[in-house]
Amino acid sequence: MGLAALVVSIAAACTDSKEGINGECNAQGDNNQVVCNAVLPRTYGDVKLSLYNIFRAFYIGHPQDLPRPLDYPEDEAQSHCDDWSGWFAATPDIYTVGASFKLEIQAGSSDLVVIKDVRSKIFNRKAASAGTLIKCSYGGGSNAGVSVVVDTVKQRTTFSEFDSDETRVMPPGSITLGQGDAGFLNAQITLDSKHGHLYEGQIIVDAIVNGVEETYVWGTKDSPFRWVEDETGEFVGADDDEAYDWHPQQKKWVKGFDPFSMP
Template identity: 35%
Template sequence: MTIDGCWADGHHNDIECTITGPPDYPIMAGVEMEFTFARFLFAGPPEKLPTPPEIPPGQELGHCDDWHDWVVRRTDMYVIWPTVLMEMDTGIIDVLKVDDIELTPIRRYEAPEEWTDIECQFGAGLNPGYWISADTRNNEVTVSDQDGEFSGMAMPPASITLQEGQSQNAAISFISHSGMLYEGTLSVTAEVNGVEDIAAFGSQEMPIRWVGRDGTETDLSGDTYTWDVKEKEWKENFRPIPGLQ
């Protein structure tokens, strides 16, 4: 019999379970990171598109978050507009300081001749307190604040500091050679109450993947494939309307 993903045969036997956990998103004291944009390149033709995770009834409007988990585990998908949301929180007596960010390419490829632009509908927009640009072409990282008090400051020496009980987020945009496919890692160095810690997003064994963009406005007007939740199939230039699928 099966119970919540577990399987048992007979009586008084050991129970075996298959549990699929979340991806290896980094979590350390005060800092969490995840990809935010719901547009991906599949390194293959449309007829070979994989089946996305099952979407529970009533959760159609939030399934893009599940797709972030799914895509980050696949070796044949790359984020087209690579942006990582970094959420920062402090405890009642904590002081958090983020003072260094490194985006490190491990491998770089030419895009395959056949590829497919796929899109997850119903993705939420971003309204971060800080915009951070990580440029792999010159190893430069700059930070700007949403209020316009400062713009394009090099990090380091610039840093983001949160005092006791504060919360804030930052969008980290990847800048690389346009059109190339990348595998790499993102690391954030932070101090919590003066003690340094590093959160690493991606590794040699499980890198994060993205499509290079040079910082100019990305053209997102081309044909895309979107998953039809009701029909359970990929459709070209499909624009579902919430509640009418």
């Protein structure tokens, strides 16, 4: 075969713009020099950590002393806890009722995402006392594909698939997505803590994304995540009619606020 008939075809990106060489790195003719860069598959592996299914918060103080919150749009009157997540974090006397997070996992067919461990670090814990309940969401929650429970007392993490009776310990168990099993997976992380106590701490997720170790954290020493554990409603209260919410029209705290009755 002569040089004039030689065709070089490489599935890559070509860096030579000479005549006779096209963008697919195919060269035709004599004495062509082709420099190609291999095109790697696009990666989609990703992990995101956020608050999830937060409906209420607890203020350590009397209703008349409730601090002014951030304003929110009127069309978000039925659900504005997400709007207030930054305000909750910046207000030392406010604790979310329960602790729940969403772990969003994404992977392409060539990716591999592994959640190795989910753990908590407690900075401070103290007994709860009477306070004021804040309500900021009035709809129902949603279920995630995987449930992860972090026992902050025993420092033990377990997980199970939604609607499954099989529970595994993490580690050594792990949540894996990718390598042919591409798509999205949501995991709900719940902190199981000691009843009747106020907590300050952080949630830590250890993962491997395409061979690279990653750590995702919610809460810091200077700005910790705060939550109250009250299984019976002894401190928070069991009746939402006693809860307070910020009225977006009246610009004041209202007891028993009903967003469905707003004009």
